Amino acid sequence: MTTGGQAQIGNVDLVKQLNSAVVYRLIDQQGPISRIQIAEFSQLAPASVTKITRQLLERGLIKEVDQQASTGGRRAISIICETRPFHAIAVRLGRHGATIALYDLQGKSLCDAHYPLTESTQDTLEASLFDAISDFIAINQRRIRELIAISVVLPGLVDPSAGIVHYMPHISVDNWPLVQLLQQRFKVTCFVGHDIRSLALAEHYFGATHDYPDSILVRVHRSTGAGILVNGQIFLGSNGNVGEIGHIQIDPLGERCHCGNFGCLETVVSNGAIEQRVAHLLSQGFSSKLTREECTITAICKAANRGDTLAQDVLEHAGKYLGKALAIAINLFNPQKVVIAGEITDAEKILLPAIQRCINTQVLKEFRQHLPIEVSTLNHLSPIGAFALVKRAMLNGVLLQHLLEPA
Numbered sequence: 001m002t003t004g005g006q007a008q009i010g011n012v013d014l015v016k017q018l019n020s021a022v023v024y025r026l027i028d029q030q031g032p033i034s035r036i037q038i039a040e041f042s043q044l045a046p047a048s049v050t051k052i053t054r055q056l057l058e059r060g061l062i063k064e065v066d067q068q069a070s071t072g073g074r075r076a077i078s079i080i081c082e083t084r085p086f087h088a089i090a091v092r093l094g095r096h097g098a099t100i101a102l103y104d105l106q107g108k109s110l111c112d113a114h115y116p117l118t119e120s121t122q123d124t125l126e127a128s129l130f131d132a133i134s135d136f137i138a139i140n141q142r143r144i145r146e147l148i149a150i151s152v153v154l155p156g157l158v159d160p161s162a163g164i165v166h167y168m169p170h171i172s173v174d175n176w177p178l179v180q181l182l183q184q185r186f187k188v189t190c191f192v193g194h195d196i197r198s199l200a201l202a203e204h205y206f207g208a209t210h211d212y213p214d215s216i217l218v219r220v221h222r223s224t225g226a227g228i229l230v231n232g233q234i235f236l237g238s239n240g241n242v243g244e245i246g247h248i249q250i251d252p253l254g255e256r257c258h259c260g261n262f263g264c265l266e267t268v269v270s271n272g273a274i275e276q277r278v279a280h281l282l283s284q285g286f287s288s289k290l291t292r293e294e295c296t297i298t299a300i301c302k303a304a305n306r307g308d309t310l311a312q313d314v315l316e317h318a319g320k321y322l323g324k325a326l327a328i329a330i331n332l333f334n335p336q337k338v339v340i341a342g343e344i345t346d347a348e349k350i351l352l353p354a355i356q357r358c359i360n361t362q363v364l365k366e367f368r369q370h371l372p373i374e375v376s377t378l379n380h381l382s383p384i385g386a387f388a389l390v391k392r393a394m395l396n397g398v399l400l401q402h403l404l405e406p407a
Contacts, residue, residue, distance in 0.1 A: 017398070018397060019048060019052060020397050020404060021396055021397030021400060022042045022044065023038055023044070023052045024395070024397070024400055025395050026038050026041055027079050028395065031078070031081060032078030032079065034076035035050060035053055035077070056404075059404055061086070064077045064078065065078050065079070065080050083104050083105035084105075084106075085146055086104065086105045086145070086146050086148050086403075087102055087103065087110070087143075087145060087147055088102075088103050088148055088150070088387060089101070089103075089133065089136065089149070090151050090385075091133065091151065091386055092153055092382065093129065093152055093154040094154070094195075094381075095222065096116060097116040097118075098129055098132055099112060099113075099115075099382065099383050100112060100114075100133060100383065101382065101387070102144065103390070105394065107384075109382070112382075113139070115132035120171060121171070121172070122172065125171060126178075147188055148399065148402075149188055149189045149390045150182055150186055150188055150189075150191075151190065151192070151383075152191070152192050152386060153192070153193045153195040153198045153199075154168060154195055155168060155194070155223070156168035156169060156194070157241050158193060158241070160191070160193045160236070160389075163177060163178060163190070163191075164176060164179075164192075165192065179192050189393070189402050191386075193386070194225075196217070196219045197227040197228075197243060198234075198386060198389055199217060199219060199227060199385040199388075200226075200234065200385075201229065201234050201385065201388040201389070201392060203215070203339055203376060203377070204232055205391050207339075207376065207377040208337065208339050208374050208375075209229065209336075209337050212336040212337040213229065213231050213336070214229060214230055214231065214335050215337045216228050216330070216337075216339070217338075217339040218338070218340055218341070219342050220269055220340070220341070220342035220343075221271055221342050222270060222271060223246050224246035224265055224269050225243055225245060226245040227243055228335075229335075245265060245325050246270070248265050248325045249261060249264055250263060250264070250268065250321050251267075255267040268317075271297040271344070273318075274300060274314060275297060278290060278295040278300055278311065279292050287309075287310065288309070288310035290303050290311060300347075301315070301343065301344065304347045304350050305349070311347075315344070315354070317354075318344065318354075319350070319352070320354050320357070322351075322354075322355055323355040323359055324358050326338060327358055330363045330368070330371070331362075331364055336371070338372070338373045340352070340355070340374070341380040342380055348375050352373055352375070355373055356373055
């Protein structure tokens with residue numbers, strides 16, 4: 001009997017969360033909007049809409065702005081979301097440090113700072129990361145009106161539902177319960193996610209895939225990874241990790257990858273791999289304005305844009321193999337748009353045509369027709385992906401319900 005009662009209570013709470021989320025989402029995405037319009041679009045009873053909007057108004061999450069034109073009766077009042085008083089801290093944790101930013105609920109970055117973190121163990125990294133967040137909060141205390149969430153994204157294998165980090169490429173972690181520890185320390189709702197998957201979600205909320213619910217984002221940086229969105233949601237799979245496009249084998253006779261396989265995409269298409277290829281060709285005597293002392297990915301892209309043949313050939317080579325891997329992903333997922341992120345996109349006029357040529361020959365005609373291949377509109381090294389997790393939690397009601405609960 002007790003079990004049934006608990007299930008019933010749980011179901012009621014879930015219905016409240018989902019209904020509140022529907023209303024908030026409509027206001028966020030279509031505001032200014034009236035209560036009557038919300039009821040029509042949501043198929044909720046007008047009384048339910050009135051109750052939910054009253055709760056949102058009392059909490060300060062929405063506000064009334066004006067009256068719509070009369071259709072014969074009393075003029076309907078329009079509602080929009082109130083975003084400025086609510087703030088979230090977003091953290092992008094990388095190999096050598098953390099970039100921390102303060103966002104309002106509109107997605108506007110109010111300030112940011114970078115903290116070098118060179119610790120080599122889970123415990124020391126955790127202590128330094130938490131100290132950095134505390135320092136950031138203290139420095140920006142006057143800017144923060146109400147801190148509602150802290151979100152962290154990082155490379156590796158993450159279980160976002162459980163809030164646990166299982167693996168990071170540069171440091172040994174042992175089922176790191178990052179969300180639990182963050183919440184204990186800072187007393188707010190916290191989230192953790194994979195950096196590239198979260199960037200794909202941010203691109204959907206704030207960038208190039210805003211009107212495309214099905215998309216693939218590939219980021220080329222120290223490694224190569226992908227974020228796949230299906231119906232506007234991150235496709236995660238059973239253990240929360242999907243999109244390791246960098247470990248698609250594109251050359252069985254290629255170099256050994258750190259994963260143990262040979263010829264992974266990452267061995268050809270990553271910043272380090274591209275830089276090493278340029279350095280190798282220079283050592284073989286190939287002519288270029290680049291030097292072995294200065295062949296960073298940024299310098300290579302600049303040289304290619306200025307007509308340097310060696311730089312152009314190397315980037316076309318990378319684009320060819322990236323296109324091969326993307327063709328496999330497109331044939332599998334049939335996205336509406338593909339987005340490329342990373343420093344390599346500084347040479348997009350060379351990179352994108354090379355990718356497109358592969359797609360034209362290796363992707364099903366029905367899948368490649370009207371398929372845009374574009375460069376990310378977001379800074380792929382910013383914490384915007386971490387904030388996207390907060391935005392999602394408002395729109396699906398998880399964080400929203402926390403804010404509506406009595407203090």
